[in-house]
Amino acid sequence: MTLALPIGSTIGIIGGGQLGRMLSVAASRLGFRCHIFEPGATPPAGQVADQVTTAAYDDEAALRAFCQSVDIITYEFENIPTAALDLLQDLAPIHPGREALRVSQDRLTEKTFLQDLGLQTAPFADITDATSLETALDEIGTPSILKTRRFGYDGKGQARIMSRDDAALALADMQGAPALLEGFVNFSHEVSVIAARSLDGAVAAFDPGENVHNDGILRTTTVPARLTASQRTDAVLLAAKIANALNYVGVMGVELFVTSSGLIVNEIAPRVHNSGHWTQNGCSVDQFEQHIRAITGWPLGDGQRYADVVMENLIGDDMNRVPELANTPDCALHLYGKAEVKPGRKMGHVNHIKRG
Template identity: 80%
Template sequence: MTEALKSGATIGILGGGQLGRMLSVAASRLGFVTHIYEPGANPPAGQVADRLTTAGYEDAEALAAFAASVDVITYEFENIPTAALDILESHRPIRPGREALRISQDRLTEKNFLQDLGLKTAPFADITDQASLDTALAEIGAPAILKTRRFGYDGKGQARIKTLDDAQQALGDMAGAPALLEGFITFSHEVSVIAARGIKGDVSCYDPGENVHTDGILDTTTVPAKLSAGQRMDAVLLAANILNKLDYVGVMGVELFVTPQGLVVNEIAPRVHNSGHWTQNGCTVDQFEQHIRAVVGWPLGDGQRHSDVVMENLIGDDMDRVPELAKEADCALHLYGKAEVKPGRKMGHVNRVIRSQSK
């Protein structure tokens, strides 16, 4: 399928969290119907999608039925088991494609891919046992972070290592899971580029946003980011470089550290990204619609930023602030419909729009 799907076609989305939910809403704005595949009960995306399949990624029958019911498949998270992808792809195209998933599912593969592209990353080493950890620590130095190679997000599957005791403890906690050690680098701040590539290879990037994390979870994204014109251009070009190399179709989040030595790639996510939520109120076509446009083969939309925005995540008890936030002018609320509030759980976000003075 290289032709554009017509409005009215069905888009299958793997994952029913808030990203799947906002993708689903964006798809509906263009007249597309969505079908969510999600193992968990009552997913947020289920409330706004036309259809919901509740089944696991090991359920071959459910996967095949899901794939057969849609015209194209996309996803809200990168950790989809390979066997499930094989079944799905035998029925319908998966966008972004398998190569992007293969690389981003494994932190070591991702780092090697980025280095092969000539991009800077934090120093890293493959960890297979205590001996390799000792060697890596000696080379990279402490403090450093031990990370599982697979299935990490929002700071999960990570341990900070300051001493040799920490190292032993952390490796034990990983219980034999493949891991890598990452060195710290000195950076002034973190930015991210939300980049999109269409089916014909056209690339469009949103203006980079500046991210602040608290306890490993994104707290705020501010646009415009503190960047020189040269840094801004570097950021956008290196993102385009990554997307082109992967023959990528869809939206990708590229996290960058700003250092005196230039931009260092922290990680890439082959999907819409929390640091791109500001586009909902800062651009005519937001990252969710941009992703949908790409995966259905439509031309990419206009990604120009029309307003400055500060996006703030609402996490856990932040939900108690909603009645006050609802009164604020130029404050756009986006809540995810999650029934249960838990500490650290992303419940919604708010985009504070800063208008130009002339209006």
């Protein structure tokens, strides 16, 4: 047996936030070096990476130099400008590939893709103007939610429509961006599956986690999630179906609503995912190492869960709790090295571990 990408190779990571930071640390465990490409100065990932390029995504010379220094490219977020991707993909292999980005960058494309796969989604409609919004509201009803098709995260770019009176204001909130109306889903709770697919098509999934959001931001992920055995199987098979359909390589996150009529796919993220951070203290191989293994052509690792974990995000002033958390047993801290505490900013997370 050999390994596809030799030990000592350099992995380029686009984006220098906490996901890039934890990917770089995981890559180091397998003997890889990482080179971070990030427009923002002093990125968190740069503190634990071999090289850092600070440049804009439209800086062609910087992108070219970056490619020359790396053997493969991956990314920590899905909103990389298309022109940058066009340039990069000619110079180095990129995993996950363009199809995964194309689908996940646009909520309309994503929902259509999922429906075409035979999976359940919230009811949705393409919104281009007030008229199409009126028509969509006739069909989908209220309450519903208007979302920009692109560039939304952590609840940004979203407006609730509780009654038709809210429609005009919600549309104005989109600031002219292409949008999507989604019907509300009556779900009992949300879970997510962190799945990995390797270069040779093998698929592995971590145990699904149960997510609690607040103001559109993930607060906690708990494993095990409240799921029946058949729901658990469905969740994993569904994630595998998505990964296979995209010919996906790497780790992906699939958010699911649990309803009385089955699992409904909320969204997919073509990258390591906040709801998979529990794997750092619940598995021999965590989601970050699993991603590195997948994109480098290594065999997927052993992601069996060996502990119950509650992953709690540390957001903004939650950082004031760090001294107390540092003194709590069975509690693993993961801070992101961000200089400034801001409301709503993810500063770190803590895994509360309960062993059997």
